[in-house]
Amino acid sequence: MTIPLPTPDSRVVITGASSGIGEALAESFARRGHSLILIARREDRLHALADTLKTRYIVDVDVDACDLADASARTLLLGRLLDRDISVACLNAGFATYGAIADLDAIREHEEVELNVVAVHDFVVALLPRMLGRSSGGILITGSTAGNQPSPNNATYAATKAFANTLSESLHGELAGTGVTCTLLAPGPVRTEFGAVADLGAIEKRLPGFAWVTAEQAAEAAVRGLESGKRRVVPGATAKLQDVGGKYTPHSILNPILRKVYGDLR
Numbered sequence: 001m002t003i004p005l006p007t008p009d010s011r012v013v014i015t016g017a018s019s020g021i022g023e024a025l026a027e028s029f030a031r032r033g034h035s036l037i038l039i040a041r042r043e044d045r046l047h048a049l050a051d052t053l054k055t056r057y058i059v060d061v062d063v064d065a066c067d068l069a070d071a072s073a074r075t076l077l078l079g080r081l082l083d084r085d086i087s088v089a090c091l092n093a094g095f096a097t098y099g100a101i102a103d104l105d106a107i108r109e110h111e112e113v114e115l116n117v118v119a120v121h122d123f124v125v126a127l128l129p130r131m132l133g134r135s136s137g138g139i140l141i142t143g144s145t146a147g148n149q150p151s152p153n154n155a156t157y158a159a160t161k162a163f164a165n166t167l168s169e170s171l172h173g174e175l176a177g178t179g180v181t182c183t184l185l186a187p188g189p190v191r192t193e194f195g196a197v198a199d200l201g202a203i204e205k206r207l208p209g210f211a212w213v214t215a216e217q218a219a220e221a222a223v224r225g226l227e228s229g230k231r232r233v234v235p236g237a238t239a240k241l242q243d244v245g246g247k248y249t250p251h252s253i254l255n256p257i258l259r260k261v262y263g264d265l266r
């Protein structure tokens with residue numbers, strides 16, 4: 001199983017391409033000769049990345065700025081994408097909130113579910129039929145090791161990533177033999193703007209340097225995994241430890257530990 005070869009008309013669509021893992025995914029696909037559609041809200045960043053990639057590689061890069069937490073904007077975007085030849089969809093945009101759910105801003109919590117869950121599902125439902133119709137395509141979903149276990153003080157995020165992880169692995173099984181493949185990227189700590197967006201301050205200082213992977217490492221591992229039809233890509237040693245620990249440690253033990261860890265983060 002591999003993903004479609006690039007053609008002049010085909011596009012790899014990447015959500016959350018204005019920074020971090022999404023920006024690095026854009027570079028990984030462009031390096032392989034894939035033309036792109038970049039999606040996020042910060043249009044200036046998307047255009048700057050598009051200009052860089054078009055200069056560096058022989059690819060076309062389109063920008064479609066959209067607030068994916070906005071259901072109406074999302075519907076219009078998906079309508080535009082249905083007019084395009086989408087070879088691969090990287091459903092990567094996401095953010096986290098930390099703290100007791102009752103203390104967090106209700107509107108922001110709702111946006112988190114819209115972006116991390118509903119938007120991912122909407123993209124799959126909209127784009128998959130065309131991929132199945134031509135028996136080729138790839139879907140890469142960015143979940144998280146946070147989706148393996150309950151996470152007090154990070155409840156909404158962990159629940160959204162449990163959805164992403166389960167949706168992705170379920171599709172991987174469901175699509176076997178169809179020519180379309182789905183891979184889960186389940187990162188642990190990746191150096192991006194993720195911590196700043198979650199208002200975590202100097203989160204990088206709380207873990208030793210070796211515990212982190214770069215966005216480029218995570219993205220390249222994800223693209224290789226997608227190309228080789230892997231079910232789940234977990235980049236780096238810390239993520240692999242979290243992955244196994246989260247899946248196999250009894251939740252009665254993990255719950256108080258994670259309550260303390262995430263409660264102390266802010």
Ligand SMILES: NC(=O)c1ccc[n+]([C@@H]2O[C@H](COP(=O)([O-])OP(=O)(O)OC[C@H]3O[C@@H](n4cnc5c(N)ncnc54)[C@H](OP(=O)(O)O)[C@@H]3O)[C@@H](O)[C@H]2O)c1
Nearest residue numbers: 016018019020021040041042068093094144190192193194
């Ligand atoms: N970094 C980590 O340690 C880590 C670990 C596990 C999983 N992840 C997951 O990896 C994915 C990428 O995150 P990252 O680490 O690369 O963080 P990041 O640097 O903060 O990137 C997040 C991306 O999502 C986009 N985004 C946020 N809200 C959006 C909205 N309403 N509409 C459209 N786009 C939106 C942002 O663009 P705009 O602000 O321009 O809209 C940005 O491009 C996320 O799903 C995250 O949950 C990250």
